[in-house]
Amino acid sequence: MRITGIGVEVVSEPKRHAVRDALQLLDRNGRTRLVIETDEGVTGVSDTYFGRLASSPAVLGQILTEQLGPAIVGEDPALIRQIRQKLRALTDYQGTAGLSTYGISAIDLALWDLLGKSLDAPVWKLLGAQRTAIPAYAMVGWLELDVAGLEQVSARAMEQGFRGVKMKVGGGPLTEDVTRIKAVRAVIGPDAPLMVDANQAFDFHEALRRGRVYEELDCRWFEEPLPADDTEGHIRLADKLDLPIATGENRYGQAAFRDLVAGGGVGVIQPDLRRAGGLTDCLEIGLMAAGFGIPYASHGGGAHIHVLAALPNTIYVESGLLPSDGRVELVDGCYPLPPGPGLSSWDG
Ligand SMILES: [Mg+2]
Structure with missing residues (x-):
């Protein structure tokens, strides 16, 4: 089988309900859809999502x-790693990180989809899955919500059967974080995991000061406490806190994870399919972390569920609230694996 061409479709529209974290307003639903075509008629598809910057889907489309x-x-198309190597070499001059990596990831994901469809099997089967369902938590605690809104959405997540809830912090003073965390804890109960996510908002001393408080409030992990590329800061912070540091969603390529993992700067590793380099790189980063005994919790869900099915060190898939059309239900707090061929997911 040979690749004969590609098709690209771009969508960029305002989000109906904009959400906010400590540093950014996410107000777009952008998407770049890639279709890879072959001489045998089998195609592979991937969708790359953008939460802000109206022009990004079109720029990726052009790349x-x-x-x-x-x-x-x-x-x-079966030589997925060989193609990855070729594309990395091609983009080296302009910088492989950034949107080049988004493009390499889009191709990687579409190739896995194509491989699964050509064999009429879901990708999690091709990867040799370790489990048939993935424990799920809901990222619902956005900063534009007031305390009442936060309580409402946390209750909804628990009603839907999620194991626990993640919420944003760092939008205001520490006292505000404490009030909000206590409110969510009261809703979800003493035993459900409650994660906090600062989206890179703090410097080292502020992260340490707040981290000690989040620790006292029994948070499950402290996500992106520092700028994502500050490896040395993560290592120092992890050394001073018992609370696990979670990070990885803003690192590009697996080389960016090596020193962080080897130095002990991450307690829960969270690659993002688009930025890490696609399914292949997320799988390899996850296996590297597994060698150091570090658990893996994806940034986002969708096609990532195939990686989570295969890795030995998976702990959680990240999700929003379940879609209201009932296409997927959690079983014992877990997402079942999608049965369709290729990189099928519950996203629609
Ligand atoms: Mg995050």
Whole structure:
């Protein structure tokens, strides 16, 4: 089988309900859809999501159409790692990190989808799954919500059967975080995991000061306490807190995870499919972390569920509230694996 061409479709529209974390307003529903075509009629599809910046989906579309797509025409789509190597070399001059990596990830995911469809099997089966369902928590505690809104959405998440809840912190003073965390804890009960996420908002001393308080409030982990690329800061912080540091969603490529993992700067590793380099890189980062005994919790869900099914060190999939159409239900706090061929997911 050979790749004969690609198709790209771009969507960029305002989000109906904008959400806020400590540093950014996420007000867009942007998407770049990639379709890889072959001479045998089998196709592979991936969707790359953008939460802000109206122009990003189109810029990625241009990188795929003019640069990365032509480079994979004629290749055997089963040689996923060989194609990755070719695309990394191609983008080295302009910088492989950033939107180049988004493009490489989009191709990687579409190739896995294509492989699964060509064999009529879900990708989690091709990867040799370790489990048939993934424990799930709900990221619902956005900063634009007042305390009443936070309580309401946390209750809804628990009603839907999620194991626990994640909430944003760092939007105001520490006293505000404490009030909000206590409110959510009162709703979800003493035993459900409650995670806090600062989205890189703090410097080292503020992260340490707040981290000690989050620890006292029995939070399950402290996510992105520092700027994502501050490896040395993460290592020092992890040394001073018992609370696990969770990070990884804003690191590009697996080399960016090596020193963080080896130095003990991360207690829960959280790669993002788009930024880490696709399914292949997330899988390899997860296995590297497994070698150090570090648990893996994905940034986001969707196609990531196939990686989570396969890794030995998976602890959670991240999700929003379940879709209201009832297409998926949690069983014992877990997402079941999607049965369809390729990279099928519950996203629709
Ligand atoms: Mg996060």
